[in-house]
Each structure stands twice: as structure tokens, then as C-alpha cells.
Amino acid sequence: MQKNYKNLFVNIPEINPPSFLQGKILDRIAGAKMRRVRVILTAFSLIIVVGIASIVPALQYVSQSFSKSGFYSYFSLIFSDGGSIVAYWQEFLLSLADTLPVMGIIVLFSIIFMVLLALRFVAKNSKYIHLPIKFINQH
Amino acid sequence: MDKTDQQLVLEYLNGNNDSFEKILNRYLKPVFNFIYRFSGGITETEDLTQETFFKAWKYLKKFDPEENFKTWLFTIARNTAIDFLRKKKNFSFSDFNDDEGDNLITATLFDPDSSPIEDFKAVEKSEVIERLLNKLSPKYREVLLLHYNHDLTFDEIGKILKKPLDTVKSQHRRALIALKKMIDAPK
Numbered sequence: 001m002q003k004n005y006k007n008l009f010v011n012i013p014e015i016n017p018p019s020f021l022q023g024k025i026l027d028r029i030a031g032a033k034m035r036r037v038r039v040i041l042t043a044f045s046l047i048i049v050v051g052i053a054s055i056v057p058a059l060q061y062v063s064q065s066f067s068k069s070g071f072y073s074y075f076s077l078i079f080s081d082g083g084s085i086v087a088y089w090q091e092f093l094l095s096l097a098d099t100l101p102v103m104g105i106i107v108l109f110s111i112i113f114m115v116l117l118a119l120r121f122v123a124k125n126s127k128y129i130h131l132p133i134k135f136i137n138q139h
Numbered sequence: 140m141d142k143t144d145q146q147l148v149l150e151y152l153n154g155n156n157d158s159f160e161k162i163l164n165r166y167l168k169p170v171f172n173f174i175y176r177f178s179g180g181i182t183e184t185e186d187l188t189q190e191t192f193f194k195a196w197k198y199l200k201k202f203d204p205e206e207n208f209k210t211w212l213f214t215i216a217r218n219t220a221i222d223f224l225r226k227k228k229n230f231s232f233s234d235f236n237d238d239e240g241d242n243l244i245t246a247t248l249f250d251p252d253s254s255p256i257e258d259f260k261a262v263e264k265s266e267v268i269e270r271l272l273n274k275l276s277p278k279y280r281e282v283l284l285l286h287y288n289h290d291l292t293f294d295e296i297g298k299i300l301k302k303p304l305d306t307v308k309s310q311h312r313r314a315l316i317a318l319k320k321m322i323d324a325p326k
Contacts, residue, residue: 009283012268014172015171017168021167021188025167025193028189029196
């Protein structure tokens with residue numbers, strides 16, 4: 001009996017979707033992909049601009065931190081009193097490490113790293129900015 | 140050998156764009172037909188099919204590869220159609236209520252085997268069954284379509300409708316009763 005019901009449904013004609021529908025769906029997805037890439041590109045471009053603008057103040061801050069911490073004074077001993085450095089190299093290295101402005105250096109390198117990453121992404125995806133939608137799916 | 144839906148989904152998520160096109164090729168016609176029949180042959184079927192596949196693409200990352208992709212896709216199609224029909228306001232949620240004036244006793248006592256084969260032969264003409272289907276309540280129509288037209292099991296239908304297996308079976312039985320009544324009704 002179930003077979004009879006099955007037969008009823010087998011006889012329902014299958015409707016073919018319009019031939020353009022598949023292309024329309026793929027185009028819509030491509031458009032959404034493109035919008036997504038453009039949003040990310042805009043965000044990354046902003047990161048690059050802000051990052052580059054922050055590099056100079058970050059460098060100044062690190063340079064000032066080096067001066068304030070006395071790192072340069074310890075470092076200059078290498079040239080003025082090489083003998084003592086060799087004799088007390090462990091203490092000397094500890095003093096250098098102690099006066100190193102770690103925070104400033106981390107901030108500076110983080111900015112440089114972020115800018116480089118953003119530059120890499122923008123360079124890789126910049127072709128999508130002007131590319132017509134129909135080509136996006138092929139990438 | 141054809142790749143499974145799960146394999147195609149994973150390939151797409153790993154960057155192979157052709158895989159989604161293969162999924163689209165595989166399911167465009169079934170989804171289009173399901174939406175068309177489920178919604179009673181509306182002209183917006185094309186838009187709703189497009190919306191279904193767009194949502195599927197958008198949420199593909201959330202698809203659990205342990206689940207059945209067809210069930211997942213048909214759930215999206217059904218929800219998309221219901222949302223649209225609700226917005227159009229020609230659709231009542233009471234159509235999907237479980238106890239909508241149907242006699243539970245009749246449903247459990249009914250024996251589908253008692254229906255004469257001749258009746259079925261008479262309605263095996265496509266236009267007749269199509270007309271009868273459109274007369275059925277949407278909650279019955281969808282169970283019959285998913286089971287007989289799209290070969291989904293009651294368990295899979297339960298997942299799409301978010302209903303327990305027993306409820307789906309009972310809904311299926313009532314749908315058959317309703318269909319039989321229409322077939323038996325004097326022309």
C-alpha cells in the first residue's frame with residue numbers, strides 16, 4: 001500500500017528550475033564574498049594607516065625609555081671599559097637586561113608586525129577591489 | 140564515484156569553490172520542487188530557492204558534518220518558505236498544530252490497506268494528485284512530500300520539523316487519511 005502512495009508522488013511532474021537560477025545564486029554568493037573581502041580590506045587598510053602613524057611615536061617612546069633606564073650608559077661601557085666587561089660579563093648582561101625597556105620594544109614590534117600582516121593581506125586581495133562579481137567565484 | 144555531501148562541504152570549507160557549485164547542482168532541482176509544492180505553487184519559488192542556497196552558503200561553517208546535509212538543507216528551505224508565507228500573511232501557524240480537529244481515534248484505527256487500488260489508479264494522473272496535494276493542510280503536505288517525493292525517512296523529517304518521531308508518524312498517518320478521504324470523496 002505504501003507503494004501505491006509512493007506511485008502517486010512519482011507521477012507529480014518535476015519542475016525544472018529556470019536555467020539562469022544557478023548563475024543567479026552563484027552571483028549573489030560572489031557579491032557577498034566581495035563585500036566581505038572589501039570590508040576586511042578597509043579594516044586592514046585602516047590598520048596600516050594607524051600602524052604607520054604610530055610607528056614614529058612608538059620609536060620616540062622606545063628611544064626615550066632607553067635613555068631614562070640608563071641602558072645607554074651601561075652599553076657604552078663596552079667601548080670605554082672592555083676589560084671590566086669581560087671580567088664581570090654576567091653582571092653586565094643582567095644589568096643590560098634589567099634596563100632594557102621591554103614594554104616599549106614589545107609595543108613597537110607588535111605595531112610593525114601588524115602593519116606587515118595587513119600589508120600582506122591587502123597586497124594579496126587588492127585585485128578584488130575592482131574585479132567584476134562574476135570573476136570572484138573563480139578565485 | 141560521486142562524492143558525498145559531507146565531503147563536498149569539507150572541500151568547500153577548505154577552499155575549493157567548485158564544491159559548492161556541485162552541491163548546488165545536486166540540490167537545486169529538489170529544493171526548488173520542494174519549495175514549490177510546499178508553498179502551494181507560489182511564483183516566488185525562484186527567490187525562495189535563491190534565499191535557501193544563500194543561507195546554506197552563509198551558515199555552511201555551522202553545519203555539523205555528523206548530520207545529514209540533505210536534512211539540514213531542507214530545514215533551511217522549509218524555514219525560508221514559512222518565513223516568506225508568514226510575511227505574506229496567507230499562512231496560519233494553526234495549519235501546523237498537531238491537534239487541529241483531527242480525530243485521533245480515526246487516525247489510529249485507520250488501515251491504509253483498505254483503500255481500493257482502483258482509486259489510486261484514478262488519481263495517479265499528475266494533475267489530480269497535484270490538485271489534491273494543494274488541498275491538503277501544509278503540515279500534512281510537507282510530511283508526504285518529504286517522505287514520498289524526497290525519500291527522507293521519518294527520523295530525518297522529524298529533524299526538519301523539529302518534532303519527535305512518533306508525532307511525525309502520526310502526522311503521516313493523518314495525512315494519508317486526509318488524502319484517502321479526498322480520493323474517496325464523490326467527484
